[in-house]
Amino acid sequence: MTEAVPPQPQPQPATLRSRRREEVLGAIRAAAGAELEEQGAAALSLRAVARRVGLAPSALYRYFPGRDDLLTDLVVAAFDAQADAVVAAAGRHRDPLAAARAALLEYRAWAVANPARFGLLYGAPVPGYAAPPETIGPGARVGDLVVGLVEQLHAQHRLDAGSLRRRASRLDSGTASELAALARRRGYTLPVGAIALGVDGFVRVHGVTVMEVFGQLRPLTSRAAPYVEQTVDAVLAELVGPAAGPGEGR
Amino acid sequence: MTEAVPPQPQPQPATLRSRRREEVLGAIRAAAGAELEEQGAAALSLRAVARRVGLAPSALYRYFPGRDDLLTDLVVAAFDAQADAVVAAAGRHRDPLAAARAALLEYRAWAVANPARFGLLYGAPVPGYAAPPETIGPGARVGDLVVGLVEQLHAQHRLDAGSLRRRASRLDSGTASELAALARRRGYTLPVGAIALGVDGFVRVHGVTVMEVFGQLRPLTSRAAPYVEQTVDAVLAELVGPAAGPGEGR
DNA sequence: TTCACAACGAGAGCGGCGCTCTTGCTTTGT
DNA sequence: ACAAAGCAAGAGCGCCGCTCTCGTTGTGAA
Structure with missing residues (x-):
């Protein structure tokens, strides 16, 4: 139930890490959207999203607590x-x-x-x-x-x-x-x-x-x-x- | 695409095996229906149906060629x-x-x-x-x-x-x-x-x-x-x- | 009545899934 | 300069659909 990512972006730090994080987050969202469009909602697979963005499946959990939260975001x-x-x-x-x-x-x-x-x-x-x-x-x-x-x-x-x-x-x-x-x-x-x-x-x-x-x-x-x-x-x-x-x- | 079981029952043989088969088929259908009602369509699991009927998962393939055919039956x-x-x-x-x-x-x-x-x-x-x-x-x-x-x-x-x-x-x-x-x-x-x-x-x-x-x-x-x-x-x-x-x- | 055959059920095993935990590495703020 | 935090990868758990193999048992013809 916890929001995966706070909707209000904080442009204050603008550090290398936060910029990277936004990029990766956007890539994950785009990949998940593409997967959704191709496979349908119920078949959305975290591993397939990870493959598409070129990450290990476990790395996705740094951005979304779980598959359901990714679904909520979508x-x-x-x-x-x-x-x-x-x-x-x-x-x-x-x-x-x-x-x-x-x-x-x-x-x-x-x-x-x-x-x-x-x-x-x-x-x-x-x-x-x-x-x-x-x-x-x-x-x-x-x-x-x-x-x-x-x-x-x-x-x-x-x-x-x-x-x-x-x-x-x-x-x-x-x-x-x-x-x-x-x-x-x-x-x-x-x-x-x-x-x-x-x-x-x-x-x-x-x-x-x-x-x-x-x-x-x-x-x-x-x-x-x-x-x-x-x-x-x-x-x-x-x-x-x-x-x-x-x-x-x- | 092949019908899992012909709808017209053939009462001619009435052998022990065919009777058993009808019973097991009915049990599978009932279990699948119960699973469907409890879990939803997309989450219907062959293994869960097999557990409910008391069969090994592989035994279900004697009755339905695959999960999709069981879905079609439902x-x-x-x-x-x-x-x-x-x-x-x-x-x-x-x-x-x-x-x-x-x-x-x-x-x-x-x-x-x-x-x-x-x-x-x-x-x-x-x-x-x-x-x-x-x-x-x-x-x-x-x-x-x-x-x-x-x-x-x-x-x-x-x-x-x-x-x-x-x-x-x-x-x-x-x-x-x-x-x-x-x-x-x-x-x-x-x-x-x-x-x-x-x-x-x-x-x-x-x-x-x-x-x-x-x-x-x-x-x-x-x-x-x-x-x-x-x-x-x-x-x-x-x-x-x-x-x-x-x-x-x- | 005997016997080859087909149907049957169980088990092992394949790759894929969500998810957790641990292990190194890099960036950060002090 | 350095401890702390963030990050990515890998191994591993139990689940899934599905295939193949192997004994067992009922069946119909010889």
Whole structure:
């Protein structure tokens, strides 16, 4: 559970040793990322990483307490890379609806481009490995972005009133109070029905992405991209009404 | 890729050896299932299975050519068990809408009750293991059931005309022709828009199930059951219009 | 009924895995 | 200049999947 390496770099000493250490650490991270991409998460082998960087297997334990901590490091890096990509895609649009569309499509595109990393984050848990608490921070960035965009749409009075009413009427009191608590905790200022709408949409896109990346979509369509696009458009239509076509936004 | 054991039992010899073989095979399957439930798919160890059955590790190779073939056997068994549960749940209702609701809820309930088996089927692929072709037959039973129920709703003119029109207008020609080919291949007699509606609904339920079983839903709600139920109801409402409440059907 | 044969289970052994401990060597701060 | 700390390598532990060999035992044909 202990952090392998403190995230804040201390540039004060800049000694020969600390510089070497950063270099080797970067090489290990790069090698582990390459191994992950080629072999998958559960097959990540410390010895293979050591071979790739040209170190003895035992030398790796100077940098990571164990295989699980190396996995944790990769999990955090993957969450951050994914969030960076999605946030950047959303940031290219001023209009929150166009930003949401770009974010959801990028969520899927990043997953398709990085299947092993995506599987590490959202696949069946690696046996004997429990995600430590320091991974939940980076893991929440995408969700926060989506809710933030829904919040903007709500502030601009663009959320579909019918969808909002229908969704709120389906909410049971337990889920509603938990969503309200979540909103209070994170400082959201939108009604729980709107949060539920946003969650529904994200869950839907995540579901179709999981099916595509893990191979269950291929029996239905050989090219999954247009199907995902249709799903995203349906999600946006549910949010702001049927006016939201593919050409909406900037 | 070779089937470890022919599925059709030959009761003709009934010799002492063949009877013993069936017993040991059953014990191995049971032990492997227990190991799978306790340790997860990727950690399934032939030696652990052998210990549990009380055999030498090498003796297992008389029954399965290797670890992957044992995995394949478990995959087929899991697909069949899941399909049995879902089909049975649907079979308890005459009305296709009620049957669809029961089937989708049972799909999630079985996954929650058998997380390791579900992860074996739909999680990130086990490294170095590719699902062999004999697994796709049992894997299609649930999909066929869902499409069959949508087909019944269509035959009874109960599908929501607006949903059907909106979904068809969003279909691109490539996806549409692939769905049409799928329908031809499997003998469906419903329009591609209806197939797409059914696929959308199933994908949605699968997505929320994956998130619950793999642990990504807990940050949102501590009790996922009502959220899944709301999703299923939304899916059914999309199918037959907003009249479909939780109390619909027999 | 006898007997060659095939199925069976156990054991030894191969290379690879995560991980620990020990042993030298190099850099560091005093 | 020197003790202390960091570092890399090697040996070794028990685990893994898998192969090969060797007695033993049930089987079907002679």
